[in-house]
Amino acid sequence: MNEGTDGDLVWHKVPGEIDESRNYVKALHVAGKKLCIVREAQTLSVTSSRCPHAGADLTHAWCEEGKLVCPFHRHKFNIKTGKGDPGQHNAIRIYPLKKINGTYHVGIKKSLWNKLFG
C-alpha cells in the first residue's frame, strides 16, 4: 500500500500494529519484500532480511547490545547503521521508518521500473 513518495523513496504503511512494549526480531512483509523489524532498548529498526555473508534469514536472528546477530555464523550488524562488525567487511540495509498520522511507514527506494514508468 503506497502512502506517498519522497524523492527516491516510496513510503509504505507498515501492516498491523508495531509492538513498542518489548524487544524482538521478526519478519515484516511490505511492498512485496520480506524485511526484518527489530526492537531493542527503545530502538526500532527495519533492515534487510538476508545476511550478506551467506544468505541466512535474519528474521531468525537475535539482538545483542544494539547489534543483530546472524543465526548461521554469528556475524553482527549495527541496527542503526547496518554496518557489520570490524573484519566482516559487510553490511545490511537499513530502511527509514517514520510515523505519518500516527501510523508507521517504511521508506523503500523506487525500483528502476518505477523511476522510468511509474
Ligand code: FES
Ligand atoms: S550467513 Fe550470516 S553470518 Fe554467515
